[in-house]
Amino acid sequence: MTLYYFDHAASAPRRDEVTEAMAPYQHGVVGNPSGMHKAARDARRVIEDARDQVAAFVGAEPGQVVFTGGGTESCHIAIAGVANAFRRANGSAHVIASAIEHHAVLDCVTTLKRDYPMITSDELGVDSDGVVRLDELSSILKPDTAVVSVMNANNETGIIQPLSALAQTLRELNPKVVTHTDAVAAAPWLDLAESTREIDLVSICAHKIGGPVNSGALIIRRPLPFDALIPGGGQERGQRGGTVDVAAAVGLATATQLIVKERAEATKKVRNFQKQLSEALSQLPGCTLTAPTASKLPGTVHLTFEGIASDELLFLLDHAGICASAAASCSSGAAKPSHVLGAMGVSDLKAKGSLRLSMGIETTQDEVDYVIATVARIARQLTPA
Amino acid sequence: MSGGVDSSVAAALLIEQGHEVVGATLKLWGGVSDSGCCSVSDVDDARRVAQVLGIDHHVFNYTEEFEKMVVAPFVEGHAAGNSPNPCIDCNRHIKFDLLFERADRLGFDAVATGHHAQVVSKDGHYFLARGADNTKDQSYVLGYLREPELARLILPIGHMNKSAVRAEAERLGLRTWNKPDSQDVCFIESVRGREAFLRERIPVTAAAIVDAASGEVLGETNAAELMTVGQRRGITPSKDGEKRYVTRVDLSKKVVTVGRLVDIMTTEVILDEQTLTFAREALIDGQTVLSQWSAHGKSNKGTLRFDGRWKVVLSEPARPVAAGQTIVFYNPDEPELVQGAAIVSR
Numbered sequence: 018m019t020l021y022y023f024d025h026a027a028s029a030p031r032r033d034e035v036t037e038a039m040a041p042y043q044h045g046v047v048g049n050p051s052g053m054h055k056a057a058r059d060a061r062r063v064i065e066d067a068r069d070q071v072a073a074f075v076g077a078e079p080g081q082v083v084f085t086g087g088g089t090e091s092c093h094i095a096i097a098g099v100a101n102a103f104r105r106a107n108g109s110a111h112v113i114a115s116a117i118e119h120h121a122v123l124d125c126v127t128t129l130k131r132d133y134p135m136i137t138s139d140e141l142g143v144d145s146d147g148v149v150r151l152d153e154l155s156s157i158l159k160p161d162t163a164v165v166s167v168m169n170a171n172n173e174t175g176i177i178q179p180l181s182a183l184a185q186t187l188r189e190l191n192p193k194v195v196t197h198t199d200a201v202a203a204a205p206w207l208d209l210a211e212s213t214r215e216i217d218l219v220s221i222c223a224h225k226i227g228g229p230v231n232s233g234a235l236i237i238r239r240p241l242p243f244d245a246l247i248p249g250g251g252q253e254r255g256q257r258g259g260t261v262d263v264a265a266a267v268g269l270a271t272a273t274q275l276i277v278k279e280r281a282e283a284t285k286k287v288r289n290f291q292k293q294l295s296e297a298l299s300q301l302p303g304c305t306l307t308a309p310t311a312s313k314l315p316g317t318v319h320l321t322f323e324g325i326a327s328d329e330l331l332f333l334l335d336h337a338g339i340c341a342s343a344a345a346s347c348s349s350g351a352a353k354p355s356h357v358l359g360a361m362g363v364s365d366l367k368a369k370g371s372l373r374l375s376m377g378i379e380t381t382q383d384e385v386d387y388v389i390a391t392v393a394r395i396a397r398q399l400t401p402a
Numbered sequence: 403m404s405g406g407v408d409s410s411v412a413a414a415l416l417i418e419q420g421h422e423v424v425g426a427t428l429k430l431w432g433g434v435s436d437s438g439c440c441s442v443s444d445v446d447d448a449r450r451v452a453q454v455l456g457i458d459h460h461v462f463n464y465t466e467e468f469e470k471m472v473v474a475p476f477v478e479g480h481a482a483g484n485s486p487n488p489c490i491d492c493n494r495h496i497k498f499d500l501l502f503e504r505a506d507r508l509g510f511d512a513v514a515t516g517h518h519a520q521v522v523s524k525d526g527h528y529f530l531a532r533g534a535d536n537t538k539d540q541s542y543v544l545g546y547l548r549e550p551e552l553a554r555l556i557l558p559i560g561h562m563n564k565s566a567v568r569a570e571a572e573r574l575g576l577r578t579w580n581k582p583d584s585q586d587v588c589f590i591e592s593v594r595g596r597e598a599f600l601r602e603r604i605p606v607t608a609a610a611i612v613d614a615a616s617g618e619v620l621g622e623t624n625a626a627e628l629m630t631v632g633q634r635r636g637i638t639p640s641k642d643g644e645k646r647y648v649t650r651v652d653l654s655k656k657v658v659t660v661g662r663l664v665d666i667m668t669t670e671v672i673l674d675e676q677t678l679t680f681a682r683e684a685l686i687d688g689q690t691v692l693s694q695w696s697a698h699g700k701s702n703k704g705t706l707r708f709d710g711r712w713k714v715v716l717s718e719p720a721r722p723v724a725a726g727q728t729i730v731f732y733n734p735d736e737p738e739l740v741q742g743a744a745i746v747s748r
Contacts, residue, residue: 328462332508335458350445351429351463399507 021339021384025225026172026202026317026375032227038271039229042264050261051252060263067270074273075200075219075236076210083235083253084266088201088222089121091235094246094257095218096125096164099195100136102242103163109135110163115149115178116140116360119199121220122166123356141167146311147176147361151186164195169203169212169219173357173373174307175317177203177212184215195241201225201233205276205377206284206314217241223265227377228272232265283378288315290376290385295320297389301396305367307358316377321363322370325399327352330372333395339388342373403427403451403459405444407578408559409516410451411567414574415558416514417455424510425452425459428496430468431589451576462504464496471495473589481604483651484726485630486745487543488587489697494546502551512554519544520560521552522739527682528552530740532732535563538583542697545730545743549682597628607653613640614649614661626651629658632666632721649722667719671695671704671729673712677745685731685742692732695723695746701732712744 022030042063048056050064065079072079085091096112104110112129114122129136139157142150149167165187170177180198187194197218200209204221213219213236222233237243237256249258295318299306303323322330327343331352334341343352358368374388403409403425416423427448445461452459472491479486497515505513518533519541528549533539547555559567564583571579586592590599600606606625613620621638623629629636633648637660640646646660671693685691687708692701693716704716714729723729725748731741 326504328460329504329507332460335460350449351461351465353463353465 018338021337021387023374023376023380023384023388024340024342025205025377025380026175026373027342028224028230029205029227029377030379031224031229032272032275034275035228035268035271039264039268042267047263050263051250063263064261064266067266070270071221071234071266071273072236074209074277075221075234076214077219077236077238080254081237083237083256084261084269085233085235085257086231086262086265087233088119088199088220088225091220091222091233092119092121092166092197092199092201093125095197095220095235095237096122096166097129097246098243098256099164099197099218099241100129101133101244101246103161104133104136105244106242107161109137109161111159111161112136112138113141113154113157113162113165114138115167116142117147117149117171117173117176117357118166118168119172119201122168122197122199141165143360145362146308147171147174147357148311149178149183151179151182154183154186155190158190158194162191162194164197164218166197166199169198169200169207169209170314171357172202173355173371174311174319174361175202175314175375176308177207177312177314180212180216181214202317203314204273206280206316208280221269223269223272226272226276229265229268232262232269234269279378284315286378287376287380290380290382291315291318293385294318294374294389298392298396301393302400303370304396307363307371308361316375318374318376320372320374321358321367322372322396322399323367324401325370325396327369327371329399330370330395333398334391337391337395339391342375343371403448404516404584405447405451405578405581406516406584407571407576407581408518408564408567409448410576410578411562411570411574412514412516412558413451413457414455414570414576416556417457419558421512421514423455423457423514425449425455425457426501427459427461428501429461429463429465430472430492430496432465432469433589447578447581451578454574454576462501464500467500468492468496477600477603479726480600480627483627483653485724486726487728488589489543490546490728493543498544498547498551498555502554505554512556514556514558516559517544517557518560518564519557521555521557524739529681531560531738533557533560537698538564539698541740542694542699542728542730545728545740546679547681547740548679552681597625600628601625607656609651609653609656609658611637611658611660613646614659614665616640620646620660623658626653626656626658631724647721663721666722668722669704669716669719671714671716671723672747673714673729673744674747675712678712678742679744680742681740690734691741692734692737693729694732695727695729701737703734706731711747 046056048060050061068079068082072082100110112126126138196216198216199220201222205226217238219236224230245256247258295306305321307319427445449459472488476486476488517540518538520531522529522531532541608624609626610619611621629648629651631648637646647666649661649666650659685706689706691706693714694701704714707713707715723746725746727746730743733739733741
């Protein structure tokens with residue numbers, strides 16, 4: 018069966034260029050970059066080349082890039098690193114995360130509060146367009162607010178967040194607060210050097226941009242009190258212990274280079290597909306395009322089908338060869354109501370029938386045509402008479 | 403596919419029979435659980451079995467429906483002093499209403515499960531029959547199924563003994579082959595029990611425990627809602643040293659009445675007419691029936707009567723059946739066959 022892959026936001030297809038660039042470091046002697054011999058020096062050299070490329074991708078200095086084991090780890094060590102250092106210095110710490118953050122962020126905050134009663138948190142709400150309510154900041158900021166985390170773009174809906182305005186607001190209200198952004202979903206599409214320029218900490222990962230899983234980076238744009246979650250070994254300037262995976266770093270760096278090279282072309286092509294899908298599918302009975310006027314990543318189309326269960330929609334799409342997502346699933350693999358849609362005030366009835374189609378540079382017009390025809394057929398089949 | 407051995411083998415047998423099979427696991431309980439099905443590791447087991455068998459596997463989320471149709475009625479039933487059976491509600495409303503509806507929408511011809519029960523065809527009609535393994539028979543919890551569902555239901559392991567099911571699973575290399583049977587209500591933690599679960603969800607009433615014959619107050623309970631008619635546990639024997647059993651729970655008067663075994667024995671079980679369901683033909687006043695009111699209990703001979711209310715008049719006295727429990731009727735002439743079901747009323 019032909020596979021129609023419309024789940025790039027879950028994991029993008031691994032690029033051949035990435036696989037080839039990683040290959041030399043997947044067999045035989047790959048030195049430990051911390052060692053004191055030729056093999057180690059060679060490995061270290063490759064890692065620093067990769068670091069330069071990742072730094073350029075986000076508009077940072079190489080010394081500000083910390084290689085990690087992926088996006089979830091980056092987000093977690095960022096928030097825990099700042100909150101714990103602040104708590105130790107001040108006796109307490111307050112964390113603000115937007116209500117639409119990925120669970121990498123939300124569960125980090127929950128865990129911090131579980132482990133340290135002196136850590137508290139507040140949620141920054143979003144409006145019905147899924148955009149953070151910066152006007153709420155003044156009322157939820159506290160004297161001990163250590164870090165504010167707002168994602169660059171949402172992973173479920175693709176809605177872009179006003180990071181520059183966030184930074185501006187915080188500079189006025191409390192310039193000491195550290196900012197973090199989960200830029201994992203935005204990385205394939207936005208110029209992070211621009212979009213995250215005013216944000217202190219930036220999390221990215223490789224497998225959403227055509228690189229390997231278990232590879233990511235945390236960018237720390239300025240010196241700040243930071244407690245490493247796993248200090249052991251002192252690698253990455255003491256901010257993330259553990260031997261750096263040479264192949265993983267190369268994979269991430271290669272993927273970033275491809276994104277930079279192809280972004281303009283990919284954006285132009287996929288924007289057009291996004292428009293076609295949005296226009297055609299939102300005509301279907303019961304179908305609503307999520308936040309139609311909000312500013313979104315080109316690759317994501319998010320819809321809700323009132324009266325249809327996502328479980329059933331995805332089942333039949335799967336049988337037609339279409340890989341798509343309901344955007345939220347629990348540890349068992351079952352679809353579950355999305356906290357993102359909940360925060361936007363989307364009704365339960367609609368949220369239960371949510372569908373995310375996400376694309377990349379390889380997506381073709383034929384695939385888009387097939388998806389439009391197939392979703393239309395299946396939605397009609399499932400729509401209650 | 404619950405992630406247990408029975409549904410694993412059921413799927414394997416269907417494939418062997420040449421059906422086009424897709425595995426589905428229902429995610430039902432979202433809360434804490436340590437016993438029954440639908441934990442992440444059970445879903446993992448089901449998924450792995452499906453992989454080994456070479457079939458697709460999907461997880462369907464019914465947590466909200468389960469809460470509404472199974473857990474809430476269980477809690478509300480207890481709050482009203484009844485003893486509902488959540489497994490029957492789950493089979494009836496989730497597995498055989500919602501799942502059948504979904505199967506229809508998704509274009510499936512039949513639904514199969516790993517229950518120890520059988521669908522038999524007789525005179526052009528479908529009936530539910532007991533599973534071949536007496537000790538595992540689950541026809542009781544499926545007692546509400548009717549012909550339209552039975553016609554589309556396949557129970558591939560109903561003719562097998564449990565040991566044969568396990569042997570087949572082992573032969574096929576399925577990792578569930580020696581997984582212990584689930585016994586308890588899936589959403590109740592075995593360590594904390596039913597009482598702890600209910601105490602968190604319903605206001606409980608303290609009540610005096612009063613002996614029916616002497617009027618003597620034997621003690622008190624701090625949760626009358628959790629006392630069941632026929633229960634002996636937690637009741638101090640009277641001065642005469644004889645055991646006492648709950649005969650009545652009166653929440654409004656805050657009294658739990660107890661009596662001796664001879665006092666509680668009864669020959670009458672009142673049925674809630676609205677819940678009376680027949681597998682095919684309606685049973686009539688005066689008809690002989692075999693009644694069973696617990697999953698693996700014995701079946702009791704009796705007569706169905708209607709005198710303004712439906713009731714079963716038992717041939718032999720039995721301990722009282724708590725309101726809210728389900729009675730399943732089996733055919734006295736063919737005691738393997740289910741004839742209908744009803745919920746016990748007060």
